[in-house]
Every structure is written in C-alpha cells, then in structure tokens.
Amino acid sequence: MSTLTLGAADEIVDAALKRAQSLGKAVSVAVVDAGGFVISVRRSDGARPLTPDIARAKAYTAAVMQRPGKMLKKWQESQPVFFAQLSQLPGAALPIMATEGSVTIKRDGEIIGGLGIAGGTADEDQQVADDVLQSLGYELEFAAWGVAGTPTGPKQSGTTEAGATDNGTTGNGTTDKGA
DSSP states (O other), rough: OOOOOOOOOOOOOOHHHHHHHHTOEEEEEEEEESSSSSEEEEEOOTTTHHHHHHHHHHEEEEEEHHSSSHHHHHHHHHHHHHHHHHHTTOOOSSSSOSSTTTTEEETEEEEEEEEEESSSOHHHHHHHHHHHHTTTTOOOOOOOTTOOOOOOSSOOOOOTTBBTTTSBBBSSSSBOOOO
C-alpha cells in the first residue's frame, strides 16, 4: 500500500503554487492523505483569506469520495439532497465540494490522497491541479461510478459522467442509486 509522504505533498504544493503564479493567480493549495487528513496546506501571497479552507474541503472531497470533484458534479446535480446530507454525516470532517480544483491523487492504480486548489476561476483551479499532477506522474483517469474497472475517458453517447445511462441504469445494467 502506497502512502503520500510529506515530501511528496510539498512537491505537489510547490508545483501548484508555481503553476498558478505562471497564470497570474494567487491561490491556496491543500494536499490530504487517502483518509482526508491534511498533510500540507499553503496560501500564496495575495490569496483571499478563505481560500485555504476551500482548498482543504476540495482536497478532502477528492480523497474520501475517491473521485475528482469535477466527476462528482453531475451526480451532485442529480441528487442534491444526498450530497447536502453527506456533509452532515458524523464522520464528515469537512463539507463535500463537488467542483473543479478538487482532484484525487492516484499512483499505480491506488488512491493515495486528494489535491485542492482555490483562488482562481473553477477552470483555472482545475487546470492547475491537472497540470501539476500529470507533470509529476500521477494518474488522472478514474472508473465511472457503478462501472467496475474501466477508467473514464471521453464521454460516450448515452452515458453520464456518473456512469449512468440516460435511462437511469449504470453501464453494467444495475440501477444507479448514487452510492
């Protein structure tokens, strides 16, 4: 079982701050382990005061939900009550934020943490996260919910990003109830 070390987390944070600076953005960056526990959080000069908390929640979401926030977005839109209740669970340390800039950290097929970027636009936060993880050799493909084994690629006609077909069943013929 792989773990995300402090050294690896700091490497991700440093690269993300540098990438955001190249875009002219002041951001906060958070890296958590697979259980959602903080390893490293940094706020760049000029980043808004709330951005570290937003970055932590994004990283937490990506780790504990085991999917990037962008991938969770359609599921959240289709089941808003379910997602609202996730943050109220006794074990939920932070809000669940299904949004851009929330990316699961995966290496050798194993989920080892989450990365959260906050301070740019949604697209900028996502771009920074994806660019950094890809440049450092982390995996960016994840199996759709309800579909075992096959990472998502370009969306196929008739399926949603959550892995459900247009008729409400998952790609394996079972009904997708959101978990």
